[in-house]
Amino acid sequence: MKKRxxxxxxxxxxxxxxxxxxxxxxxxxxxxxxxxxxxMSPMPESFWDSEIExxxxxxxxxxxxxxxxxxxxxxxxxxxxxxxxxxxGLEPDAVTHKVHRRERxxxxxxxMEAQRGYDSVVLGRRGNNPAAELPIGSVATKIANTLHHxxxxxxxxxxxxxxxxxxxxxxxxxxxxxxxxxxxLHPDCPEICLxxxxxxxxxxxxxxxxxxxxxxxxxxxxxxxKRTEKAETDMGRCFMGGVGQLKSRGFDPDRVTTRIISGxxxxxxxxxxxxxxxxxxxxxxxxxxxxxxxxxxMGQVCSKVLQLAAGxxxxxxx
Numbered sequence: 001m002k003k004r005x006x007x008x009x010x011x012x013x014x015x016x017x018x019x020x021x022x023x024x025x026x027x028x029x030x031x032x033x034x035x036x037x038x039x040m041s042p043m044p045e046s047f048w049d050s051e052i053e054x055x056x057x058x059x060x061x062x063x064x065x066x067x068x069x070x071x072x073x074x075x076x077x078x079x080x081x082x083x084x085x086x087x088x089g090l091e092p093d094a095v096t097h098k099v100h101r102r103e104r105x106x107x108x109x110x111x112m113e114a115q116r117g118y119d120s121v122v123l124g125r126r127g128n129n130p131a132a133e134l135p136i137g138s139v140a141t142k143i144a145n146t147l148h149h150x151x152x153x154x155x156x157x158x159x160x161x162x163x164x165x166x167x168x169x170x171x172x173x174x175x176x177x178x179x180x181x182x183x184x185l186h187p188d189c190p191e192i193c194l195x196x197x198x199x200x201x202x203x204x205x206x207x208x209x210x211x212x213x214x215x216x217x218x219x220x221x222x223x224x225x226k227r228t229e230k231a232e233t234d235m236g237r238c239f240m241g242g243v244g245q246l247k248s249r250g251f252d253p254d255r256v257t258t259r260i261i262s263g264x265x266x267x268x269x270x271x272x273x274x275x276x277x278x279x280x281x282x283x284x285x286x287x288x289x290x291x292x293x294x295x296x297x298m299g300q301v302c303s304k305v306l307q308l309a310a311g312x313x314x315x316x317x318x
Contacts (some may be wrong), residue, residue: 003031004183007118009110010038012077015124017135020081021159022313023122024088024194026282028186032090036081036097036112038074039106042067067101074099116145120184120315121147125156135306135307144306148287149318151180154306157313162281163191167271167305173286177317178242181284182249191255194242196235197270198228198262228262235260238258268304275312284315 008023020118023034044064047216078097085095103109114121126137166181168174181192239258264270266302275283288299306314 001182003033004119005033005035005117006120007035007037007110007114007116007144008081009121009123009139010036010078010081011106011124012038012073013124013127014128015126015155017077017081017084018159019124019153019155020084020123022157023153023156024026024085024090025161026186026189027184029089033094034085034090035118036078036095037110038078038097038099038100039102039109040067040074041102042070050267058177071099071163076195094117105161107139107146108218109225110139110143111146114150117148120151120153120180122153122155125154125310135310144316147318151184151315151317153313153315155313156309157281161186161188161190162248163279164189164282164284165193165195165271165275165278165280166242167283167285167301168194168196168235168238168242170234171286171288173288173299173317175286177284177286177315178245180246180315180317182251185251187250187252189251189255189294191257191280192246192251193259193278194239195259195261195271196231196238197264197267198231198260199267200263200265224263232260238283266304268301268308271301271305272308274311280312282313282315283309284317287316287318 004027006023006027008019010020020036043063078099082092082095082097086092100109100113104112110121110123112242121143123140123143124137125140127139136154144152144154164181164185167180168178177196184194243253243256243258246256259274261270261274271285274280283305285302285305286299287302302316306316
């Protein structure tokens with residue numbers, strides 16, 4: 001039995017507890033251990049903005065009482081989170097927790113804990129201080145961009161077990177994403193769809209006023225047709241291997257589907273639209289695609305999917 005471990009960042013917020021419920025429902029339970037990690041601030045969060053020392057809280061006694069109360073609150077929601085995981089079928093010894101006194105910042109402290117070696121890092125899309133005007137919370141954004149060597153699950157969708165869409169191409173990153181899905185997904189996943197988006201190779205032919213002609217339009221249409229045919233052939237082989245891999249790892253082949261979307265203006269937009277229109281609660285994709293962007297830890301498609309996928313959980317796999 002392969003052992004796997006998950007780090008879940010929990011702050012007691014609705015989003016944080018949803019992340020716990022999601023992991024309980026979605027992750028393969030055999031050989032799984034979960035570490036619940038809460039970063040506790042020793043003083044009110046707003047005090048960090050002006051670098052006020054904890055001792056300035058009307059005396060050291062008040063500062064100590066504040067910290068003790070925060071530890072008590074954190075221990076309470078971590079206990080609730082553990083009970084939730086044990087009720088889902090995990091052994092009590094497989095669930096550990098820690099209240100960590102903030103040192104370098106919430107995201108940085110989570111990232112430091114992740115260096116201990118986990119198979120996935122899980123957190124809610126929004127935490128205790130959600131800015132309504134932002135599509136994703138600041139801690140989730142920082143973690144997604146910082147932990148480029150670790151799979152990160154940004155939880156926003158339904159907590160119950162739901163259908164999964166795996167965004168595929170023939171890149172090493174996409175194949176690693178599929179392998180991670182095989183390792184981590186519960187074998188009773190309702191459906192897994194392997195989805196590839198073919199972006200239109202060229203735009204519309206220019207009109208007569210811009211120097212275009214019928215021949216130009218035919219040439220561009222033929223280019224698109226040949227490119228689409230080649231992509232469909234390549235992905236047919238890739239899909240065949242992916243379906244076989246899922247079957248060999250215990251997933252019901254009748255619950256595995258494939259889908260090619262052609263002529264798309266935006267790959268990220270098409271992936272998210274497909275998920276929303278067909279009830280997929282999770283999108284899994286590689287951090288970089290076929291053409292990794294040097295100097296960036298997240299490719300354009302992955303970054304855009306994360307921004308657009310409100311209400312959908314996103315797994316970013318390195």
